[in-house]
Each structure stands twice: as C-alpha cells, then as structure tokens.
Amino acid sequence: MPKVLVPLAEGFEELEAVALIDVMRRGGIDVLVRSLKAELDITGANGIVVKAENTIYDVRSDEIDMIVLPGGWGGTDHLAEDENVQRLLKEMDAEGKQIGAICAAPFALNAAGVLKENFTCYPSVEEQIRTEGYQGDRQQVVTDGNVMTSRGPGTAICFALQIIKKLVGEESYAQVREGVLATYCD
Amino acid sequence: MPKVLVPLAEGFEELEAVALIDVMRRGGIDVLVRSLKAELDITGANGIVVKAENTIYDVRSDEIDMIVLPGGWGGTDHLAEDENVQRLLKEMDAEGKQIGAICAAPFALNAAGVLKENFTCYPSVEEQIRTEGYQGDRQQVVTDGNVMTSRGPGTAICFALQIIKKLVGEESYAQVREGVLATYCD
Numbered sequence: 001m002p003k004v005l006v007p008l009a010e011g012f013e014e015l016e017a018v019a020l021i022d023v024m025r026r027g028g029i030d031v032l033v034r035s036l037k038a039e040l041d042i043t044g045a046n047g048i049v050v051k052a053e054n055t056i057y058d059v060r061s062d063e064i065d066m067i068v069l070p071g072g073w074g075g076t077d078h079l080a081e082d083e084n085v086q087r088l089l090k091e092m093d094a095e096g097k098q099i100g101a102i103c104a105a106p107f108a109l110n111a112a113g114v115l116k117e118n119f120t121c122y123p124s125v126e127e128q129i130r131t132e133g134y135q136g137d138r139q140q141v142v143t144d145g146n147v148m149t150s151r152g153p154g155t156a157i158c159f160a161l162q163i164i165k166k167l168v169g170e171e172s173y174a175q176v177r178e179g180v181l182a183t184y185c186d
Numbered sequence: 187m188p189k190v191l192v193p194l195a196e197g198f199e200e201l202e203a204v205a206l207i208d209v210m211r212r213g214g215i216d217v218l219v220r221s222l223k224a225e226l227d228i229t230g231a232n233g234i235v236v237k238a239e240n241t242i243y244d245v246r247s248d249e250i251d252m253i254v255l256p257g258g259w260g261g262t263d264h265l266a267e268d269e270n271v272q273r274l275l276k277e278m279d280a281e282g283k284q285i286g287a288i289c290a291a292p293f294a295l296n297a298a299g300v301l302k303e304n305f306t307c308y309p310s311v312e313e314q315i316r317t318e319g320y321q322g323d324r325q326q327v328v329t330d331g332n333v334m335t336s337r338g339p340g341t342a343i344c345f346a347l348q349i350i351k352k353l354v355g356e357e358s359y360a361q362v363r364e365g366v367l368a369t370y371c372d
Contacts, residue, residue: 022232025233049236050235152366180339181338181341
C-alpha cells in the first residue's frame with residue numbers, strides 16, 4: 001500500500017486537505033495526516049478544525065512514497081517555513097520520489113527548490129512564484145517529472161484521482177472516480 | 187447572515203461535510219457545526235476526525251434558516267435515529283424552512299417524513315427510500331419545495347453553491363463558484 005504524507009498547518013484549506021485524504025484513502029493509499037507542531041487540532045482557513053493523527057517530527061522520507069501539500073495562504077506560509085517539511089521535500093526530490101501541491105502550496109515547493117519547470121497553482125499565486133512555466137487552467141493537474149500540481153478546491157478531487165492513478169493504478173483510479181461521482185475529472 | 191446547521195455524526199462522509207461547511211462559509215453563511223453527542227471529536231467514514239464546535243442539544247429551529255445533512259452510511263443511520271435531528275427536521279419542514287441532504291442522507295429526511303416527491307441521492311440509496319421521484323443524475327442538485335438533495339462527494343461543492351444561491355443570492359453564488367474553481371457546477 002503506497003504511503004502518502006499530508007502535512008496540516010494552521011490556515012490550511014480544509015476542502016483541499018480533506019478531499020485529498022478522503023479520496024486517496026478510497027483508492028487504497030495509506031495517508032499519514034501529520035501536524036507541524038505538537039498541537040494536533042489544526043484550524044483551517046475557514047475555521048474548520050481537523051485533528052492530525054500525530055506530529056510530522058518522526059516521518060522519514062525513506063518510509064513514504066509521496067508528500068502532498070494542501071493549499072490556503074496561511075497554511076502555505078507555514079509549509080514554506082517549516083524545517084521538517086522543507087527537509088522532507090528536498091529529500092524526496094533527491095530520491096526522485098513523488099511530490100504534490102495544490103492551490104497556494106506550489107509556493108512552498110518553490111521555497112524548497114523542488115518545483116519543476118511546468119506547474120499550475122491557484123490563479124495569481126504564480127505571480128509569487130514565476131509566470132514562466134505556469135500552465136493556468138489548461139489542465140486540472142500538471143505533472144512535470146516527479147512533481148504534480150493542481151489549482152484549488154474545485155480540482156482537489158481530480159488531483160487526488162491523478163495521484164491514485166500514479167501510485168496505485170488505472171483500475172483503482174477508474175473505480176474511485178466512479179465511486180465519488182467526479183465524472184468532470186479528466 | 188443566514189444560519190445553517192450541519193450536524194456531524196460518527197461515520198459522516200468527510201469530503202461532503204467539509205465541502206459544504208467550507209463553501210457555504212465562503213458564500214457568507216454562518217455555519218453551525220454540531221455534534222449529536224457530548225463528544226465533539228467526530229470520526230468520519232474515512233477515518234478523518236473533524237471537531238464540532240458544540241453539541242446540537244441547544245439548537246432551535248427558530249434560530250436557523252436551514253439544516254443540511256452530509257452523507258456516509260454510518261453517519262446517515264445516526265441522523266435517522268437521533269431525536270434532536272429528527273425533531274429539527276420536522277419543525278423546519280412545518281415552518282417551511284430549507285432542508286438539505288446529500289448522498290445517503292436523504293434516507294434520514296425520509297425517516298422524518300420531510301422528503302418531497304422529487305429527490306436525488308447516492309446511486310442505489312434510492313432503493314432504501316423509494317424509486318418513485320428519484321431523479322438520478324439528471325441534475326447535480328434536485329430542489330422540490332423546501333427540500334434540496336444532491337448525490338455524493340463529487341457534487342458536494344455544487345450543492346453548497348446552490349444553497350448559497352438560495353440563501354444569499356446570485357452574486358455570492360457566482361463569486362464563490364469562480365473562487366473555488368468549480369466551473370463544472372451548473
């Protein structure tokens with residue numbers, strides 16, 4: 001069972017985080033929901049409190065297959081500054097492992113120097129990253145090498161489905177896409 | 187500011203609940219996230235724990251404009267059996283106030299006797315309700331009188347947007363639809 005780390009930071013975008021965790025689990029992925037700090041009750045951008053299962057402190061890059069960052073500007077700033085997240089991103093990239101981010105969070109990938117040439121993000125966030133290579137809404141999910149990026153709350157399910165396709169396979173992707181009624185996803 | 191109650195019960199579908207709360211708040215709705223029991227940490231169908239803000243015990247139908255039920259079979263069974271939820275549904279219906287449910291949760295509306303002739307729900311759940319009046323996938327959201335129903339995780343954002351259109355107005359609906367990048371919603 002592939003293992004994916006989803007770090008939660010204060011101010012995370014709740015719908016993106018929960019869509020990613022929920023849909024990836026439906027697809028047969030073991031999702032680790034981890035807090036950046038000792039406090040496990042994390043308040044999102046819209047005041048929804050999600051409980052992390054543990055802290056990120058003991059997560060090692062050699063035991064996970066992917067790290068995926070939910071968006072929200074508050075959460076993204078924390079992800080861009082957190083030493084554990086930044087270290088894991090660099091280690092995962094050096095090992096050629098999968099990395100993902102949605103909405104504002106590609107900013108945190110850029111901070112770690114792991115964002116590839118082609119990417120997407122929430123509209124206008126590219127101004128804080130770079131306009132070169134920004135793919136806008138041409139695709140719900142942009143894949144460049146080992147890095148997958150997506151746009152925002154409305155593409156979070158589609159993003160999770162593409163991660164299932166990559167880590168688990170076509171069959172699980174098709175089953176879950178049908179199961180969650182997300183026929184609008186590519 | 188319209189006030190909407192979202193009751194959370196063990197086994198609720200996390201993506202549906204969080205999409206509803208998140209998107210409705212973006213649209214200017216005051217969302218009350220309430221537990222059926224004294225315990226406020228509620229575990230969903232996919233193991234995600236969301237913290238309710240308070241219990242449902244003190245919520246009165248005369249102070250809310252709508253009640254919306256997230257799905258998930260485990261959660262739906264609790265909603266169908268909970269006396270506070272069932273009482274509120276009957277009171278809201280008697281007062282002609284808005285009622286909503288998604289996925290399996292129209293079953294809990296039916297238990298209260300408030301489901302109207304035309305409805306939709308998660309595919310095959312209609313067999314536990316009735317096939318007559320079931321609209322399937324003809325629409326993402328079915329409105330009949332004061333009762334709105336929707337289909338599953340992939341239609342939860344669209345459902346929340348239709349609630350915003352009903353309770354707040356066209357302008358907020360259009361802004362939030364654009365803001366969350368849910369251009370696939372009707």
